[in-house]
Amino acid sequence: AQSVTQPDIHITVSEGASLELRCNYSYGATPYLFWYVQSPGQGLQLLLKYFSGDTLVQGIKGFEAEFKRSQSSFNLRKPSVHWSDAAEYFCAVGPQGYSTLTFGKGTMLLVSP
Amino acid sequence: GAGVSQTPSNKVTEKGKYVELRCDPISGHTALYWYRQSLGQGPEFLIYFQGTGAADDSGLPNDRFFAVRPEGSVSTLKIQRTERGDSAVYLCASSLQSDSGANVLTFGAGSRLTVL
Numbered sequence: 551a552q553s554v555t556q557p558d559i560h561i562t563v564s565e566g567a568s569l570e571l572r573c574n575y576s577y578g579a580t581p582y583l584f585w586y587v588q589s590p591g592q593g594l595q596l597l598l599k600y601f602s603g604d605t606l607v608q609g610i611k612g613f614e615a616e617f618k619r620s621q622s623s624f625n626l627r628k629p630s631v632h633w634s635d636a637a638e639y640f641c642a643v644g645p646q647g648y649s650t651l652t653f654g655k656g657t658m659l660l661v662s663p
Numbered sequence: 664g665a666g667v668s669q670t671p672s673n674k675v676t677e678k679g680k681y682v683e684l685r686c687d688p689i690s691g692h693t694a695l696y697w698y699r700q701s702l703g704q705g706p707e708f709l710i711y712f713q714g715t716g717a718a719d720d721s722g723l724p725n726d727r728f729f730a731v732r733p734e735g736s737v738s739t740l741k742i743q744r745t746e747r748g749d750s751a752v753y754l755c756a757s758s759l760q761s762d763s764g765a766n767v768l769t770f771g772a773g774s775r776l777t778v779l
Contacts, residue, residue: 554705586770593667593754593770594706640705650696650719651768653705 552577554641556654563631564662571626571657573641583624584642584651585615594640600624611635636661665689667771669755675777676745684740684774688757695738696768697730698754706754712738713760745778752776 553576563569575581582601586594598609605617615626624641638658642651668687676682688695694713698706708722712732723729727745732738742749752775756768 584767591772593772594756596767596769599767642705650708650711650722651706652708653698655703655705 552581552643552645552652554643554652554654556639556641556657558657559655560658560660562660562662565633566630569626569628569631569635569659571639571641571659573624573626573654574622575624575641575643576622577643577645579645582644583615583617584644585609585613585624585626586640586642586653587637588640588656589637597626597639631659631661633661633663635659667755667757667769669753669771669774671774672772673775673777675779677779678745678747680745680778682742682745682776684742684753684776686738686740686755686757686771688736688738688755689769692757692759692769693735694758694760694766695732696756696758697738697740698756698770700752700754700773702751709740709753742776745776747778750776750778 555574584599585597587597588594597613598607600607600617608614613628617624638656640656641654644651670685696711697709700706710730711719715735727743729741752773754773756770758766758768
């Protein structure tokens with residue numbers, strides 16, 4: 551069965567500092583990988599996705615993620631965090647064929663002044 | 664519509680009551696998904712529709728939960744004899760269905776259900 555682990559429940563980053571959110575997955579084949587962001591009272595918004603090809607993918611709002619097959623990881627990064635980035639971030643994995651995604655438990659990002 | 668619309672946004676009910684949650688997907692999206700997000704957890708898959716039929720209902724927790732999509736557009740998630748443990752945010756998502764399987768889900772804002 552597929553699974554996603556986000557080892558950090560909360561992360562606090564100073565505004566302007568760099569960010570890396572960790573995601574490890576377990577899946578028996580080549581996965582589709584996603585990062586979503588959820589602000590309070592809002593739905594999940596897609597930040598970026600990996601289907602195939604270049605293992606470094608660019609997303610919206612200046613985010614990027616790198617697929618590392620050898621480490622079963624898909625970590626999310628941003629070089630300079632803004633206060634508006636404070637939200638909960640979810641990593642998800644899905645099979646090729648159709649999109650029944652399995653989500654991690656999420657990482658809450660807090661941005662300090 | 665422009666996005667996925669879910670109603671009601673909030674629903675408070677008493678234990679044992681029946682509840683219906685509605686999802687109106689993006690126009691033209693043939694695939695529709697229901698997820699449940701409990702406090703402090705990530706979304707958990709409930710059921711997936713392709714057109715009018717439920718292609719995968721393996722995530723429904725028990726037979727108190729049922730969902731329909733009679734005309735291949737709007738879907739209703741139905742919960743009978745609600746229990747306190749059903750309290751959660753119920754998320755709906757829709758997507759185009761491509762042959763490559765590289766589908767991207769667009770989520771609604773969710774329906775928060777509280778069972779007292």
